[in-house]
Structure formats: C-alpha cells, structure tokens
Amino acid sequence: MTTAMEIKQVLLVDDDSNIRILAQMGLEGLTDWKVELASSGAEALSKATETKPDLIILDVMMPGMDGPTTLGELRKVETLNDIPVIFMTAKAQTHEVELYQKMGAKGIITKPFDPMSLPDDIQGILSKG
Amino acid sequence: MxxxxxxxxxxxxxxxxxxxxxxxxxxxxxxxxxxxxxxxxxxxxxxxxxxxxxxxxxxxxxxxxxxxxxxxxxxxxxxxxxxxxxxxxxxxxxxxxxxxxxxxxxxxxxxxxxxxxxxxxxxxxxxxxxxxxxxxxxxxxxxxxxxxxxxxxxxxxxxxxxxxxxxxxxxxxxxxxxxxxxxxxxxAIKKARESFVKELPESWKVLTSAVQKARENPRNLLLLQDAMAVAHKVKGTAGSYGFTKVGQFAERIEDFLITVDPHSDTHQEVVWAEIIRCVTEGTQVVEEISKAESTSAESRKLPAMSCLAVVPEGEYPTELKGAAADANCELDLVGSSVGAIVKFGKTTFDSAIIDLSLDMTSGRFQLARELRQAARKIIPFCFVSSNEISQADIVYGGASVLISGDATRGNLSEAMQIMTIAGQMRKPRVLCVDDDPLLSSFVESVLSPAGITVRSLNEPIVILDVMHEFQPDLILLDVIMPGLTGYEVCRLLKSHEDWKHVPVIFLTSKSDSEGKRAAFTAGGTDFLSKPVLMDELLSRVKAHLSKTLSEVSTRIDPQSKVLTAGALAAESEPLINICSQQSQSLAAGVISIVDYDQLDTLHGAFSAEHTVGKLGKLLNERLRAEDLRGRIAEGEFMIILPGETIEVLGNIFELFKDDWNKMWFPSVRGREFQTDLAFSTAEFPLEGDNFEKLKDYALRGLKQRSAMS
CATH class of the missing domain: 3.40.50.2300 (Response regulator)
Incomplete structure (x- = not known):
C-alpha cells in the first residue's frame, strides 16, 4: 500500500470515549502513527493548532460544534487548512457523502467500523487522492 | 480453464x-x-x-x-x-x-x-x-x-x-x-470489548428511556431528536465493538424515528409499534450478552491454587468439592497412584492430597516423591490416613498437613488453605490491582511460570487489608478503576509506614509524558503501557523484584538445585522470627557426605558432584514445602524445619539414611560405589537464636562426631 503522504500524527475527534479508545487501539496497534484524541470540535481546533497533525478523523454528529462545522473552522485557519480530513459517521447516504466531499473531506469511514481494518480503510481513502 | x-x-x-x-x-x-x-x-x-x-x-x-x-x-x-x-x-x-x-x-x-x-x-x-x-x-x-x-x-x-x-x-x-x-x-481490542460490555446495559437503558419520552410526547421535536441521537450513537459504538445485533436494532430504531412526523397523526401508531418492538428485542439481546459476560467473568475468578486429590474412587468427593470451593482451589480427582503420576505428567498441580491407603508404590510415601519428580518443584502435600503415622514420617514424606481419620469439608478446606500458604512461602509475591479480570489472568499466566505468586485484587478499596494478608513484594496497579484511581491507591500506600517501600508499577493506557509524570508524582516506581506485552511485563517485574529480593534464579545452587548458602541464610530469617514470635520450636540439621573430598580421587572426576546432585534431589523430593534446604559447603547441606524438634529430626535422619543407602553411584573402578551421610542437629532457641549460630552449633556437633568415630 503506497500513499502520497507519510502519516506520523493523527488527530481523532469523537465525543464518544468508547469509539476513541477503539479507534486509537486499532490505529496505534497496527501502524506507527501517533494518535492524539479530542472529544469535541472546539478541542479539535486547539489540539490541531498545537500538534499540526498529518490527518484529522472527524466524527460528524457531535454535540456543540458538529463535524462539518469543525471542518469549516479548520479551513478558516491558514496553517490548518490543508490538513486532510476524513469524516466518521454512522449515517452515510449518497447525498451526504457528496456534500462532505464538496466541503473538502477526503472520504468517509462508516460506523460501525472494524478497528482491525481501520488503518487499511484510511490508507485506501488517502491513496484514492 | x-x-x-x-x-x-x-x-x-x-x-x-x-x-x-x-x-x-x-x-x-x-x-x-x-x-x-x-x-x-x-x-x-x-x-x-x-x-x-x-x-x-x-x-x-x-x-x-x-x-x-x-x-x-x-x-x-x-x-x-x-x-x-x-x-x-x-x-x-x-x-x-x-x-x-x-x-x-x-x-x-x-x-x-x-x-x-x-x-x-x-x-x-x-x-x-x-x-x-x-x-x-x-x-x-x-x-x-x-x-x-x-x-x-x-x-x-x-x-x-x-x-x-x-x-x-x-x-x-x-x-x-x-x-x-x-x-x-x-x-487489546478484545479487552476493551470486555469493559465495553459492562457499559452496554446502561447505554441501552438510556436509549430505552429516550425513546419512551419521545413516545409520550410525540409532538415534541426536541425529544424525538434526542432519541435519534442516542440511537445513532449506540448503533455506531455497539456495532464497532462487534455487537452487531445491538447495533442493528439501534439502527432500525433510528430509521423509524426519522419517519415519525410530529405534525401528523396518520400512520404513527404502526411506526411506534415497530420502534417499541425493536427496543424490546434489543433489550433481550443486551440482557443475554451481559448474562453471558457475567458468567464468564465468574468462571475467570482465579483459583488460589490447583490441587490433585489422590483418593479411592467414590470416597468423600462431595467433601472435597465443597472444600475446594471454600478454599478457592481448583480441584481434580484421581483414583489411583498410577493415574496421579500420569496426570502430573500432563499438567502440574500446585499441591496434592494423598490418601495413604492408595500409596501402593514400593517404599515409604513413594507416590509423594514421584509426584514431586513429575512436577519438578517442591509442591506441598496433605496426607489422609486412618492409621497412626509418626511425625517424622509426615515431615519426611512432605506432608504440610495430616488428616487422620475422617476427611470432612472443614478439615479438607483447612488443609488446602495451609497448602496454599506452604506453596507460596518464599516465592516472590506480586499483587495485581486491576478491575479487569482478563488483565489479571494475563498477568498471572505470565508471572506464575516464572515462579512468582500473583494475587489479583479487583476492588482497590480493600487494598490495605490485602496488603496485610498477602505481604506482596511488588504491586502492579491499574490507573483507571472504579472507586479509587491508581494514583490515589499509590499515594495511600506511600503514606503508610509498612508499605511505602513496596515498589509500584503502574499499568496505564496513557503512554504520554503527562501520564508518566502523574505516575511518578504519585510515588510509582515504574509504569507499563497497555496493552501490556508479555516479555516486557516479565522483565520489568523481575528487574524490580531483584532490587527488593534476591534474584529468583541466583537463589538456587545449580548443582544440587537447593538454596545457595546465602539464600538459605536470608530465607531462614523470617522463619526463625515467626517461630520466635509464636514460641514454637525449630529444628536445624546439617547433612554431610562422608569423605566428600576424596570421592573424585577414588572414583573418578565428577563423582563428588554426582553425589551432590543426588542428595539435593532427594532433599527436594522429601520434606515439606515450607521446610528449607540449602547447600552450605561443598559436601554439606543444611535443612531447617519450622515447628519441629530435634527428636523428630533425628528420626527423619534415619529415614534419609534408608533412602540414601539405596543409591549407587558409578565409579571409574568399574563397580558402583556408595557413600555415607553424617548428620548433626541444632535446636532453636536452645542452641542458637539465629541462622549463623544454629549452623555453627550443628557443624561443631558434626566435627565432634567424626572425631569420635
């Protein structure tokens, strides 16, 4: 599997701690990526500014600032606006997928996901470009 | 094609x-x-x-x-x-x-x-x-x-x-x-899933009540949206953790909730009926999952030790099983001495109960000896005998407990508890404090084969009681637990005079510097990141134990497989202290191979070493698990028997002679040769109140005797 970019640091944003644990386990267990966690859109913005991740995985449905809003905010910040973002959602209808992609998301991971194939799924999305 | x-x-x-x-x-x-x-x-x-x-x-x-x-x-x-x-x-x-x-x-x-x-x-x-x-x-x-x-x-x-x-x-x-x-x-994911299961009923309850509220106020859009959000979350989370069916029910509930129109009265009942059906069926599935989980957690409770009962078939099985449950002991039954040896060849038990009526092997308590040979370690025994049997026989045969007469649930369970303690004596002890039974059993499975006794504690609240009872040499401590956090537990221990020197290793899923700092600030000695790897766990635990105890492997003399002189001195100390506190007697004996220095010259190279190996083996196969055996000089061994007198020890020496006189060693002169053993005793506290004094006294006696002969 080849990717255009090398990932070292990933920011994972989800309000559900169980999902954070599971996804982190899959990613850190199977790859050499360092996974930083955030539990809300606001936390994601500050953590992203701090750590400058190579990839952000963003839950769509979150209380307060939801995923798309967070992406919008990220795009406003000059230093963060080219970080690739992948959405994670339990509801992915075709029109939504199109909408998210128009917003600049690289792709979508659907929930429920399999933690053991999560890294491959992400690589797959990134290599599609 | x-x-x-x-x-x-x-x-x-x-x-x-x-x-x-x-x-x-x-x-x-x-x-x-x-x-x-x-x-x-x-x-x-x-x-x-x-x-x-x-x-x-x-x-x-x-x-x-x-x-x-x-x-x-x-x-x-x-x-x-x-x-x-x-x-x-x-x-x-x-x-x-x-x-x-x-x-x-x-x-x-x-x-x-x-x-x-x-x-x-x-x-x-x-x-x-x-x-x-x-x-x-x-x-x-x-x-x-x-x-x-x-x-x-x-x-x-x-x-x-x-x-x-x-x-x-x-x-x-x-x-x-x-x-x-x-x-x-x-x-690691499997473990995460185990802890997620515990939350599942609660999450489902939240979903159920959100749906009920929405059902009761069908025109309230906010309540409806709330129920949808909860269903959405359960679907994603439960599904990702592998609970597909729960996820599917949540998905159906969400899908149906979307079709509910708060402004319309038509067709609503059908939709709600379907939603309620999904909630009810989902509840059943969640209940089944947590039931299966709790029974498997129950069965995972670690036994204190395993025990093989060698008793005539059909005799006191209910008493034995009851006792095993009382003493938290994993029990297996076998009806013959041959069967027992076969079983030991397959799995090693931590202890054995031997009904002496079954010991048909030739020689005195030969079965006990053979079981130790098969186990390759000094396991404790309990003898059950209806005949009178001398104290020297009991000790020499290796029985930490004797049940004379009828075996009852009470005396069997007591015997199992005594054997548990006898088997754990002198082994390094590690207390694992973690609310996850899977992790505890993992720790146990890694450390036990390395000769380390592990006790697991799922409720940190009672740690001080357990510290007194178990006296661990090292503590493995989880950071996140219900009730007290690991940091709090550690601070508690470090503020306690008796326990502040016991090293604490944190088990943490936070591998970042913040977690590290918190662990060290709380007084932790080290920390291990979860998921814990087998090798890393073992090597870290061993490293820290060797700082507090003498290293496990260096305690044993390689030729004789008994304790080295240094280890014997160190380990006899607590034994002597206990006997002194409880005003008990303690017998120490020195056993010497006669003419040890000349054996190589007389019978060829390695002859002396050969006899040392055999004597060490005999010492390990005989005597109780709680007795100490060590090599104090080239051809000299010392045994320490807590609670015994020199009279009993004298009789035990006779039994040693019987066994030893059956042993022949190869000689370069063609014929096999035999050697004699010389014995001498010392009694605590009369002839010495510490190890060195007891040893000197016994050695003096030995010299006098050899001078006389």
Whole structure:
C-alpha cells in the first residue's frame, strides 16, 4: 500500500470515549502513527493548532460544534487548512457523502467500523487522492 | 480453464496436518478439498480448478516442488502456499518465489492464527464479503479471533521463537513482526470489548428511556431528536465493538424515528409499534450478552491454587468439592497412584492430597516423591490416613498437613488453605490491582511460570487489608478503576509506614509524558503501557523484584538445585522470627557426605558432584514445602524445619539414611560405589537464636562426631 503522504500524527475527534479508545487501539496497534484524541470540535481546533497533525478523523454528529462545522473552522485557519480530513459517521447516504466531499473531506469511514481494518480503510481513502 | 475456482486444494500425506488445515480454513468459510498426494491433487484439479493450493514440500512419489513445477508449466496461475518442515536456503527460497511463483513459504508446525492471516491476505475468505454480519452468534456478537486467550498466547510465543531463528529471511521476519502486532492489537481490542460490555446495559437503558419520552410526547421535536441521537450513537459504538445485533436494532430504531412526523397523526401508531418492538428485542439481546459476560467473568475468578486429590474412587468427593470451593482451589480427582503420576505428567498441580491407603508404590510415601519428580518443584502435600503415622514420617514424606481419620469439608478446606500458604512461602509475591479480570489472568499466566505468586485484587478499596494478608513484594496497579484511581491507591500506600517501600508499577493506557509524570508524582516506581506485552511485563517485574529480593534464579545452587548458602541464610530469617514470635520450636540439621573430598580421587572426576546432585534431589523430593534446604559447603547441606524438634529430626535422619543407602553411584573402578551421610542437629532457641549460630552449633556437633568415630 503506497500513499502520497507519510502519516506520523493523527488527530481523532469523537465525543464518544468508547469509539476513541477503539479507534486509537486499532490505529496505534497496527501502524506507527501517533494518535492524539479530542472529544469535541472546539478541542479539535486547539489540539490541531498545537500538534499540526498529518490527518484529522472527524466524527460528524457531535454535540456543540458538529463535524462539518469543525471542518469549516479548520479551513478558516491558514496553517490548518490543508490538513486532510476524513469524516466518521454512522449515517452515510449518497447525498451526504457528496456534500462532505464538496466541503473538502477526503472520504468517509462508516460506523460501525472494524478497528482491525481501520488503518487499511484510511490508507485506501488517502491513496484514492 | 475449467469450472469456477472457489475452493482451496490441500495436498499433504500427513492426515493430522491435512485435517488441521482443513478445519482452520473451513472455520473461515473457505471451501476445502483435502488430498493425500500430487497424483490425487492433479486429478482433483482437472475436474475443477482451485483458487489456491496449500502444498507440502515432502510428498510420497511426486514431491511438492515437482508438482508446483508441473502446475506452472501447464500455465495454471493460482496462488500456491508451500509448507515445509525446514527452512530452505535463500537460493531455493528465491527460486520458489520468483520462478515457481509460490506466494508464501510457511514453516511447519504452523501457527494457526498466522496461517489463516497469511492466507486471508492472498485470498479473502468468503465470509469477508459481509464482515460484520458473518458468523455471529444468537446475540449478534461477532467473535473475531477464533482462538482463545491461551491459543493466542501460544501463537505469540511461537512467533517469538521463530523470530529468534537466525536463518529466518528478512521478509519473513517482517511478516511475522507485523502479525505479532496484529494479534496483540486484537487482544487489546478484545479487552476493551470486555469493559465495553459492562457499559452496554446502561447505554441501552438510556436509549430505552429516550425513546419512551419521545413516545409520550410525540409532538415534541426536541425529544424525538434526542432519541435519534442516542440511537445513532449506540448503533455506531455497539456495532464497532462487534455487537452487531445491538447495533442493528439501534439502527432500525433510528430509521423509524426519522419517519415519525410530529405534525401528523396518520400512520404513527404502526411506526411506534415497530420502534417499541425493536427496543424490546434489543433489550433481550443486551440482557443475554451481559448474562453471558457475567458468567464468564465468574468462571475467570482465579483459583488460589490447583490441587490433585489422590483418593479411592467414590470416597468423600462431595467433601472435597465443597472444600475446594471454600478454599478457592481448583480441584481434580484421581483414583489411583498410577493415574496421579500420569496426570502430573500432563499438567502440574500446585499441591496434592494423598490418601495413604492408595500409596501402593514400593517404599515409604513413594507416590509423594514421584509426584514431586513429575512436577519438578517442591509442591506441598496433605496426607489422609486412618492409621497412626509418626511425625517424622509426615515431615519426611512432605506432608504440610495430616488428616487422620475422617476427611470432612472443614478439615479438607483447612488443609488446602495451609497448602496454599506452604506453596507460596518464599516465592516472590506480586499483587495485581486491576478491575479487569482478563488483565489479571494475563498477568498471572505470565508471572506464575516464572515462579512468582500473583494475587489479583479487583476492588482497590480493600487494598490495605490485602496488603496485610498477602505481604506482596511488588504491586502492579491499574490507573483507571472504579472507586479509587491508581494514583490515589499509590499515594495511600506511600503514606503508610509498612508499605511505602513496596515498589509500584503502574499499568496505564496513557503512554504520554503527562501520564508518566502523574505516575511518578504519585510515588510509582515504574509504569507499563497497555496493552501490556508479555516479555516486557516479565522483565520489568523481575528487574524490580531483584532490587527488593534476591534474584529468583541466583537463589538456587545449580548443582544440587537447593538454596545457595546465602539464600538459605536470608530465607531462614523470617522463619526463625515467626517461630520466635509464636514460641514454637525449630529444628536445624546439617547433612554431610562422608569423605566428600576424596570421592573424585577414588572414583573418578565428577563423582563428588554426582553425589551432590543426588542428595539435593532427594532433599527436594522429601520434606515439606515450607521446610528449607540449602547447600552450605561443598559436601554439606543444611535443612531447617519450622515447628519441629530435634527428636523428630533425628528420626527423619534415619529415614534419609534408608533412602540414601539405596543409591549407587558409578565409579571409574568399574563397580558402583556408595557413600555415607553424617548428620548433626541444632535446636532453636536452645542452641542458637539465629541462622549463623544454629549452623555453627550443628557443624561443631558434626566435627565432634567424626572425631569420635
């Protein structure tokens, strides 16, 4: 599997701690990526500014600032606006997928996901470009 | 090209291997055809082309390589996996890979998890087409790895071993390392799933009540949206953790909630009925899952020790089983001494109850001796005897407890508890404080074989009581627990005069510097990141134990396998203290091999060493688990028997002589030779109140005796 970019640091944003644990386990267990966690859109913005991740995985449905809003905010910040973002959602209808992609998301991971194939799924999305 | 290619062709003349591979592949949904020879395989292939072939290197008549060559010559391009008992050389390997286009060379014996994983990488199993819905049980739980915890560990061990192989090819090593990581990750996820299960009923309850509220106020859009959000979350989370059915019910609930129109009255009832049905059925599934979970957690409760009861068939089985439950002891029964030895050959028990009416082996308490030989360690015994039996016999035979007369639930359970303590004496002790029973049993499975006694504690609240009772040498402490956090527990211990020197290793999933700092600030000695790796756990624990105790391996004299002089001195100290506190007697004895210095000259090199080995072995096979045996000089040994008098010890020496006089040693002079033993005793506190004084007194006695003779 080849990717255009090398990932070292990933920011994972989800309000559900169980999902954070599971996804982190899959990613850190199977790859050499360092996974930083955030539990809300606001936390994601500050953590992203701090750590400058190579990839952000963003839950769509979150209380307060939801995923798309967070992406919008990220795009406003000059230093963060080219970080690739992948959405994670339990509801992915075709029109939504199109909408998210128009917003600049690289792709979508659907929930429920399999933690053991999560890294491959992400690589797959990134290599599609 | 013939018919469709959906099956895996297995060619191996070994039936066991064929069946193993067949079962493994079928478990993942592959269609398999098993064949015994190249000829049979070719015939099968002509009828229907395989999707992949698993070929043994060595086959009768046409070997695996020749078969592959023929297949490739005929332009068949399906992937081939070659299994071989030996690593081939790099040249052969290259030829296999590049010319014969063998996808994979696998070394036998195969590691099931590795084998399946490698194959799945070449052709995905049919089950993978719909991953989440495949092979789930009634509760919708998708059991991911087909291997249980013990098998996973075995796989990891095997991989570890293969990685140390010098001849391993770099690409193979790379593959193994990757696989090892996968297995470890899968393990960690399994553990996370165990703790998620505990939350599942609560999450479902939240969903149920959100749905009820929305149902009661069908025109309230906010309540409806709230219920949707909860269902949405449960769907994503439960599903991701492998609880597909729960996820599916949540999904259905969400889908139906979307169709509820708060402004309309038509058709609402049908929709709500469907939603309520999903909630009810989902509740049942959640209940089943947590019930299954709690029973398996119950059965995972660690026994204090395992015990084999060698008693006449049908005698006091209920008493024994009751006692085992009371003493938290894992019990196995066997009705004959031969059966007992066979059982010990397969699994090692931590202790044994021997009904002496069954000890039909020749010689005195020979069964006990043979069980220790089979166990390769000094396990404690309980003798049950209806006949009178002398104290010297009891001690010499190795019984920490004697039940004379009827065995009852009460005295059996007491005996098991005494044996538990006797078996744990002097072994380093580690207390594992963690609310996850899986982690505790993992720690136990890693540390126990290394001679470390592990106790697990699931409720940190009672730690001080357990500290008093168990007196651990080291503590493994989880950070996140219900009730007290690990940091709080650590601070509590460090503020306690008795426990502040006991090292604490934190088990933390926070591997970042913040977690580290918090661990050290709280007084932790070290920390291990979760998921904890086997080797790392063992090496760290050993490293810290060696700072507080004398290192386990250096305690034992390599020739005689009894304690070294230094270890004997160190370990006798607490024993002497206890006897002094409880005003008990304690007998110390020195056993010396007569004319030890001349044995090599008389009978050839290593003769002396040989006798030392035999005497050490005898000392370990006899006497109780709680008694100490050590080598204090070249041909001199010392034994320390708490609670005994020198009269009893004198009788024990006679028993030693009986056994020793049956032993013959090879001599360069052609004939076998025998040696004598000389004995001397010292009694606490009359002849000495510490180890050195007791030893000096006994040695003086020995010299006087030899001068007299």
């Amino acid at each position: 013939t018919e469709q290619d959906t099956y895996i062709l297995v060619i191996d003349d070994d039936k066991n291997f064929r069946d193993l591979v067949g079962d493994l592949l079928k478990s993942r949904g592959y269609e398999v055809v098993l064949t015994r020879s190249a000829k049979e395989a070719t015939a099968t292939m002509e009828a229907k082309r395989p999707a992949l072939a698993v070929v043994d290197y060595r086959l009768p008549e046409t070997d695996g390589m020749s078969w592959i060559s023929t297949v490739r010559e005929q332009n068949h391009n399906f992937p081939i996996v070659l299994c071989t008992g030996n690593w081939c050389d790099q040249k052969t390997f290259n030829w296999l890979r590049n010319i014969l286009r063998v996808s994979l060379v696998i070394q036998k014996p195969i590691v099931p998890e590795l084998f399946l994983h490698s194959l799945e990488n070449i052709i995905p199993p049919p089950a993978k087409k719909s991953p989440a819905r495949a092979s789930e049980d009634a509760t919708g739980f998708k059991p991911q790895p087909i291997l249980d915890a013990a098998q996973v560990e075995e796989s990891l061990e095997q991989i570890e071993k293969m990685l140390t192989d010098e001849d391993i090819f770099p690409e193979e090593a790379e593959r193994l390392k990757k696989l090892k990581r996968r297995i470890e990750t899968q393990n």
